[in-house]
Amino acid sequence: MTTHLDSLNAAPAEDFAGFVGSLIPGAAFLGERAASARPFATVSALHAALMAALMAASPEEQRALLAAHPEPTAEDAAGLDPLAAAAEAEAFARGLAAYRERFGFPFLICAERQTIDAVLDALAARLAGEPAAERAASLGEFGHIVRLRLARAVEGPGLPPSTGRLSTHVLDTHGGRPAAGVALRLYAVGRAGRRLLDSRTTNADGRTDAPLLAGAPLRAGRYEIEFDIGPYFRGRVDGAVRNLFLETVPIRFGIDEPEGHYHVAMIATPWSYTVYRGS
Amino acid sequence: MTTHLDSLNAAPAEDFAGFVGSLIPGAAFLGERAASARPFATVSALHAALMAALMAASPEEQRALLAAHPEPTAEDAAGLDPLAAAAEAEAFARGLAAYRERFGFPFLICAERQTIDAVLDALAARLAGEPAAERAASLGEFGHIVRLRLARAVEGPGLPPSTGRLSTHVLDTHGGRPAAGVALRLYAVGRAGRRLLDSRTTNADGRTDAPLLAGAPLRAGRYEIEFDIGPYFRGRVDGAVRNLFLETVPIRFGIDEPEGHYHVAMIATPWSYTVYRGS
C-alpha cells in the first residue's frame, strides 16, 4: 500500500503528521513541524524536510525518537548462517549493552544496509567513539531508515535511492567473445567464513540474465564471486594438463555504497585475467 | 656426498653398476647393461642410458624393479597438516590396496613432485586405467625418481632439471612503481582446505627477496597467494570508505610442471588488478 505524494501534499496537516507517525513510530511531531513546508515537489524534498525538522528538534526529542527505534538483531542482517549467528549472538548482545551503558541510548543502525559483519564492525568502531560523534552517526543512520521507508511507502516524482545493484560480466579474450556458460557463485564473506548467496551461469553475452543483487540496498560488507574458468577453457589448452593454471577464479571485493551500482567485470584467458569495477 | 661424472665414466663396470644399485635399490643390472655406453658427456645422457636399459629389460625385470620401490605415504607429500592426513589416511590405504589388487604391482609415483591432493587424484585416476597404460605411467614415474636421484648424487655437466621455481611480482599502476611492502601468503589448496606454506612481504622492486618456492621440484597441485592490497593502497582512497573495493586479493592457480618456472604476477590499482603467468 503506497500513498501518492500529491495526497500527502493535499492532506490536512494532522493527517500528514499521522502518516509520518505511522511510518516512523514517535515521529508524528516531525510531520507536524514539516507540514507547513508543503507542497513538496519530490519525495526527496519531503525526506529532506523531515530530516531538517529532526535536526531542529531539541536534544531530548532527538534522543527519545532515536531510542524508540529497536536495536539491531542478528536477524536484521538477514540470511546469516544460524550457527555462526548463535556463536556470535552473545558477543553481540554484550556489545549492545556496553554501548547503551556508555552513551545512554541504544545503538542505532540501518541494519538492512549492512551485512552482519559490517554491523559488528560498526558496533566495535562506534563503541570507541565520542558521544557527540555518536549522536551524529545515529542521526545519519536514522536518516537512512526514514529514506528507505519513504521510498517504499510514497509514490511520486524524485524518489530517493533505495536500491543498489551488483552485476558481472565475463569476457573471453582468448576467443574474442563474451564467455558464455561460465558457472559462478556469489558469497558473503565474514569473520565466520563465507556463505553462499546465489549461483548463476553467464548467458550468451557473458552476463547473468538478472543482476546478482538488486531491488534493495546492497548490504555493505565483503563479498566473493567464484568463476569456474577452468571448465570454460579446458578444451582449449593442452589435453595432458592435469592442473590448469586457472581453474576456479575467486574475486573478493567490498561494497561500501549500499545504493550504488557495483559492476564487477572480468576479462579472462587460460593464463591471465583482469578484474575491475566497471560501469 | 656427490660423485663426479668423470669418476663414473672411468670406473670399472662393476663399480659403475654398484653405484647405480646404491642409488636405486635393485637397479644394479641397469648399470651393468649401460656401462658399455660410457663415457657419458652429460648426466642427462647417463639418465637416458639407464632409462633405455630399463625399457629394454624384460617385463619381469621391470616389474620386479618397480615393485621394489616403496608405495607413497601421506608423509611423502610432505608438510601436510597432520589432522587432514589422519582423516584421509585410511581412504588412501584402501586406494593403494585396491590398486595392488587390480594391477598386481604397487602404485608408483614420484611423490615429491606432487602435493598430497595430486597424489590422491592420480591414484583415483590411475585406478580406473588400463594395465598397459599403468605400466607405462609407472615407468614414467620411475624415470622421474631416477632423474632426481642422479641430479642430486652426481656432479658434472648437463645435469637434468631437478628443481622448479615459483616467484611473484606486484606492480602498482596507480602510482607507477613497484608495490613495496605488500604482505602476502602462499597456501597449498587441497580437498581438506588450504594450508599456509609461507608469508612474505614484497621488497622495493615489488618482488620477494627469494622465490616463494625453489630448490626442489614444485609439487603439482593447486595453490593460492593472498595479497594484502588494501593496506597498501588505503591512504590513497577516500578516507571515509570503510569497505575498500579491494582488500585481500586471492590468486588461485595450478602448477602442472614441477620443474617449471611459475611467475605469478599482479598489476594492481585500488579498483582493478591483472593477474598473469609471466616469465
Added chain:
Amino acid sequence: MTTHLDSLNAAPAEDFAGFVGSLIPGAAFLGERAASARPFATVSALHAALMAALMAASPEEQRALLAAHPEPTAEDAAGLDPLAAAAEAEAFARGLAAYRERFGFPFLICAERQTIDAVLDALAARLAGEPAAERAASLGEFGHIVRLRLARAVEGPGLPPSTGRLSTHVLDTHGGRPAAGVALRLYAVGRAGRRLLDSRTTNADGRTDAPLLAGAPLRAGRYEIEFDIGPYFRGRVDGAVRNLFLETVPIRFGIDEPEGHYHVAMIATPWSYTVYRGS
C-alpha cells in the same frame, strides 16, 4: 519508399519480378523463378530464395547479371581523402582492367562494406585467384549487394542484417569510475596514411552519446582511435612531470565483420591501460 513484404507476397508474379528487377538491374528473371516460392515468412527468406535462383541459373545468366553491376570506383569507398584517391586512382584503374582481361568479367565487390584500402587489397588478392574461385567470390559479393538493397527497400519481419556498430568505453581504474570528458578521435587507416572520421568526448558513463559508427555496414579495414588520456589524468600525477608516461593513447584495430558489433574498450590509469574487444 519501402514496400511491405506482405505486398510482395500478395502481388501478381509479374509485379513481384518487376520489383526485383527494379531493385537489381537485370535480375527480374530471378524474381520470376522465385515467385512460386512465395509467401515468404521473412525478408531473409526472400533473400535466400533469390540467391537460390541465382545459384541455379545458367553460367551465362550468372555472368550477364554480374557483369551488369558497375565496377567499384574510389568514390564508392566513400569519404576518401581526394588527394590520396587521385594518387591511387590510376593504379586502381589499371587493376580493374587487368582483372577484366584475366577473368572476362568485371571485378565485383560490395564496396560499401569496405574501406578503399580493403577494396584495393581485395582486388590485388583476387587478381591472383583462380577463375572458379573468382566466380564464387563474385556471387558472394553480389549476395551482399542484394541483401543490403532488400533490407532497405522492404519492410517486414526477419530483416537481414544491414548495419554494424562501433562503440567505445573508457574506464578510469585510478579513480574507480568511468572516465568522463576524454576527447577521442576515430581515424580510418590506409596505405596513404590515416583520415579523421570523427571526434567525440566521453560522457559521464565513459561512453560516447551515440556509437562511433552505426546505421550502415562497418567498412572492413583498419582503424585507429586516439584517446587524450594525458589531459584527463594530468592533475593526478606529480606536477613537475613534463612528459607524462601516457599522453595520447592510440588503439589501432581491424574490422572484419561489416555487420558485427565492435566494442573497443579501454581501462586506463596514468601508468597502464588495457584494451579489449568487449561486448
Added chain:
Amino acid sequence: MTTHLDSLNAAPAEDFAGFVGSLIPGAAFLGERAASARPFATVSALHAALMAALMAASPEEQRALLAAHPEPTAEDAAGLDPLAAAAEAEAFARGLAAYRERFGFPFLICAERQTIDAVLDALAARLAGEPAAERAASLGEFGHIVRLRLARAVEGPGLPPSTGRLSTHVLDTHGGRPAAGVALRLYAVGRAGRRLLDSRTTNADGRTDAPLLAGAPLRAGRYEIEFDIGPYFRGRVDGAVRNLFLETVPIRFGIDEPEGHYHVAMIATPWSYTVYRGS
C-alpha cells in the same frame, strides 16, 4: 682517458683546479674553491662540492660561466631527421635570439638529455619565464652537464647516474608463454612526425637481447614502439579473417627521467592487450 678520484684527491690544489677547468671551460675557479674540501669519498661528493661552489659564486661569476657554454644546436639533439631539422632550424635560431635578448644570457640546456622536440618545448616554455627562475633553471641544467662530464671523466666510487635504460617485454597470455619472434620498432615522436630509432625482434623470453636504449641518458620526450602482434598470432585465429583485430599495436609513451629505467611491457592476446610501466 679517465682520471681516478684518488689522484684528484691527492693532487696539488692547482692541478685539481686545472682538471676542473679542462672538464668545464671557465670553471677552474670552482675547482680552486672546492679543493680544500678534499678528499672526496665519492665522485658524487665531488660533483656536489663543485655545485656548492657554483651556488656560492657571485652573480657575475655565475653568469660568465654559464654564458661560456655553447647554445644547443639541432645536432645536439642527435639523430634528428635532417629535413625536419632544416625546416625547424630557422624558428629555433629565432627562439634562441629572443631568449638572449630577453634574459641577457644564452639559453642553457643539457641537450643530450632531451629530444630535439623537448629542447624546443623547453625553449618555448622558458622564454615565457621570469629572470630569477631562468637563472635557477640554467644552474640546474649546468649541474646536469657537469654531472655527466664527471661521470665519464672520473673513475672511483659513488659515480653519479649518467645513463638510463629502456626495455620491453611481450607476454602471450593466449598461449601462456613469452611472445618470441615479435618484430618491433622504436620511434622518437616529434612535431614533425616520428623517426625510426631501432628495429628488434623479441627473443625466447619475450624480451630484446639488449635494452632498446642504454649507456647514455634517455632523451626526455615522446616515443612509440610498434609491435607486430598480428603476424605472431595469425595462425591462431580463424584463417578466413582478412582484417585481424590486432595487427600492429602502437604504444606511445613519454620519458621524463633521463637517468631512469623505463620498462614498457605488454601482455597480449589476439583480442586484447595490457600495457604498463613495469620494473
